[in-house]
Amino acid sequence: MHTLPRGQHLWRFELSLADDRPVWASGLVKSFGKFEAVKGVSLSVPKGAIYGVLGPNGAGKTTTLRMLLGIIDPDKGERCILGESSPRNVSQRVGYLPEERGLYPSMKAREAIAFMGALRGLDWAEGRRRADAALEAAGLGYAAHGKIRKLSKGMAQLVQLLGSLIHKPDLIVLDEPFSGLDPVNQELLERLILAERDRGATILFSTHVMGHAQRICDRISIIAGGKVRFEGTVDEARTMLPMKAQYVPCSGDDKVGGLLPADAERIGNAWRFTVPEGGAERLVTDLIRAGHGIAGLSIERPGLHDAFVRIVSAVKAEEAEAVA
Amino acid sequence: MKHLLSNALIIARRDFMAVVATPTFLLFLLAPFLMLGVSVASGIGGAYLAKGQHDSREMVVIASAADAKRLKVEEDVLRSRLYGREGGPPSVRFVLPGPDPEAQQAHLLSDKAMEATAVMGGSLQRPVIAHLPGEADDGRYLALLAEESMRSAELGRPSGTQFSTPHIKVVQKTVPTRSRQQSTGSGTVVIMFMLTIMLASQAVGTLAEEKSNKVIEILAASVPLEAVFFGKLMGLFGIALVFVAFWGGLAALGIGILPASAGLGSFAPVIGTPIFIALAGCYFAMAFMLLGAIFLGVGAQASTMREIQMLSLPITLFQLIMFGVSMAAAGNPGSSVARFAEVFPFSSPFAMAARGATNAALWPHILALAWQALWVGITIALGAHFFRYGVLKSGVGPFKALGLTLTRR
Structure with missing residues (x-):
């Protein structure tokens, strides 16, 4: 049997990994003194993806x-x-x-961007040539020759972002890129990230604001308590939670509650409850047969925010239990 | 290595431009003028003070009118022969003898109205001289005056007669002597030390900017920390070179217009002036890099200006010790102190520069420069390692890095 030398095996493995997984980590652990900040994080970021690392403050992102x-x-x-x-070899x-x-x-x-x-x-x-073009495109052309100290915080942040993209990197790592930006600049940043993805770059960014992740991420990891608690697409995260329904009967009869799932709660003349596992069809049929009618019915999937809160809350409860 | 150097150059360029292209640099460049101004002002003030003190002091001779006349002529000749037109002991005042010469002598020395340093009484054959503590020279001068006066009288010649008319001229020694070579070495050590302490010590706070404005995170993610440290040192060295070139140029102009008799002939390195100057330049670079790397490495650990100031003191003291050892080496070439100073990395640049003034061998300098360059690398690497461990909280501690572990039972 023909076998390759060990080194050559590894080399081929790394090359193939680099081709489709620009970022790969397994069991990363880091302590600062006695505090264990990261407790075995593993990540695998597909090439050309926008990958969000989500987590509460102090999660280890x-x-x-x-x-x-x-x-x-x-x-x-x-x-x-x-x-x-x-990582130094590919900086x-x-x-x-x-x-x-x-x-x-x-x-x-x-100069800061060129530097x-x-x-x-x-x-x-x-670098200077590209800096001028990038500043112009970002609407900051007038500030190209202004000193950083004279720029607003948001403008300086954009300058730094442009500086981190100026060399057209294959991998872009952004740590809380949206913090400190106004809504207009947040949208500009989202557009920049999407444009970089379209160019072929892989983007890895951390945030604790779910809206951005839900809008632009292809895959996410939710880190809490120094460990990865979820890894997958945004949709996969959202399907972890059952769908919610809001039902408004035609009659105001309280007996309708008896037909609804146990977690149903009345809010005004509407009822809110979790959609049963088999779906809402049978329940709807029962309600109509019982004469309650349907004045309104909406079924919605929970957002990433809800999934995040649920995962993080579970981790916090787990930690509190461990401490107790 | 190529990447490390190119990265270091990018950082050096940024630092160099950030300092040189500011009005503050002009102030820094011209600061020695201020020092010179202070030195000149204090020198003039000191000279006036010394002159004033000297003018008010006097020596007193108690003598009859006839003796005083003879002595005055003799003193004029004696003073001009010994001291020329200026200088010499305080002037001599003549007073007539009182009824009690001993009491008069004591009174003159303790009189508040005059500042007598020595008083001569008695006869010229047997003069009685009293002087204040520390004024023995004045006493001896009065004794010599009495002796010369008596000699003239014995020979029957008029007071102040000159039998010999000397022609005195100044001749510069062309062959360097051992002491002149040592002086050259010591002078070089002093100049190098002054420049190093003034310029390299600025490295102590140079990383504070990056730490305070968080640029260090960008640098640490982009280039090796060793390149950051080396780049910072190169940037500072560039600034130092501008400073040295400016003041060196001014000094060269000054030397060019000075007369040959100004004492510059004492610059006599045995290895030859051009090679010695080239070596001194190389050793200054090494001294700057070595001590700058210590300042940079230690200063990088500090998180506040107060900590930086506190850390500067022990490093400055260390630098002073290196200066002391190097001066001892310059004064005792070939001694064991000199050997130690030449080998110990942080005193080596100074001591080897001094060696160039007294020893013609060139190969030890090549070895020494390589040795010092190695230590520049080691010091920078250690500084970066401690920064990674102490500030970035990454990597292994200094003891573990040296293979030392403390085990607890």
Whole structure:
């Protein structure tokens, strides 16, 4: 039987992993003193996806991203970024917007962007040219020669974001990119992220605002208490919870409650309840036969927000129980 | 290595431009003018003070009118022969003898109205001289005056007669002496130390900016920390070079217009002036990098300006110790202290520069520069390691890195 040398096996494995999984991590653990911030996080981000790392404050999102980028090393576990186990080796193909924004206040906006590009291997002159174009496209052309200290917080944040994209990275890591932006700039950022995805980049971003994740993420991980509690698509997260129905009978008879599921609660003249596992058809038939009629009926799927709250609440209850 | 260097250059460029292209840099560049102004002002003030003190002091001779006349002529000649037109001991005042010469002598020395340093009484054959503590030279001068006066009288010649007319000229020594070479070495150590302490010590707070504005996160994600540290040092070194070039140029202009007799002939390195200057430049670069790396590494651990200020003191003291050891090496070439100072990495640049003034061998300098460059790398790597561990909370601790573990039973 013909076998490849061990090293060659690994090389091929890493190459194939890089092809379809630009970010892969298994069992990442990181402690700061006695506090275990990340307790075995595993991630696998498909190529060309917008991948959201969701979690409450202090869940370990930032620490996970910093480990993936090689800013800090994990105490345990493995990571593979763009086919390299050492993120430093591929830093020129990665763009990063940290949670705590950092720019030199005395630098001009275009210089700051060109500087960030230069750090990622982009020529200064080309960086300046691209910076001018990017600032113009973002509606900040007038601020290109203004110093960072004279820009508003939101504008400076956009400048930094443009700086992290200027070298056209294959992987873009954004830590809480929407925080501190007004709704107009949040929409601009969403458009930028989608455009980068369309260019072929893979985007990994963290947030605790579910609206953005629900709108733009292809896949998500929900981290709570230092562990991944859910991994999948937004729809998969939402289907974890049963659908909810709101029913308004034609009659005002209280007896209708007896036909509805046990969790039904009356809100004015409407009833709200969880749709039974088999579906709502049989229940609707029963209600009509009993003469209650249907003045209104809406069935809605729970949002990502509800799924998130449920998962995180369960983790918090688990932790409280463990402490008790 | 290539990537590390190119990354370091990007950071160096940013730092260099951020400092040099500001009005504050002009202030920094011209700051020595302020120092020079203070030195000149205090020098002039000190000179006036010393002159005032000197003018009010005097020596007193108790003598009859005839003796005083002879002594005055003799003193004029003696003073001009010994000291020329200026300088010498305080002027001499002549007073007539009182009824009690001993009491008069004591009274003159303790009189508040005058500042007598020495008083001569008695006869010229047997003069009695009293002087204040520490003014023995004045006493001896009065004794010599009496002796010369008596000699003239014994020989029957008029007071102040000159038998020999010397022609005195100044000759510069062309062959460097050992002491001149040592002086060259010591002077070089002093200049290097002054420049290093003034310029490299700025590295202590240089990472504070990145820590306060959170740029460090961007840098740490983009390039190796070693490149950040090295780049910061190179940026500062670039600033130092501008400073040295400016002041070096001014100094060269100053030397160009100074007369040959200004004492610059004492600059006599045995290895040859051009090679010595080139070596001193290389050693200054190494001293800057080595001490700058310590300042940078230690300062990077600090989180507030107060901590930075507190950390600066021990490093400055360390630097002063290196200066002391290097000065001892410059003063005792070939001694065991010199050997130690030449080998110990942080005193090596200073001591080796001093060695260039007294020893012609070139190969030890090549070895020393390589050795110092290695230590620049080690110091930067250690600084980056401690920063990663202490500030970014990543990696292993210093003890574990050295293979030392503490086990608890």
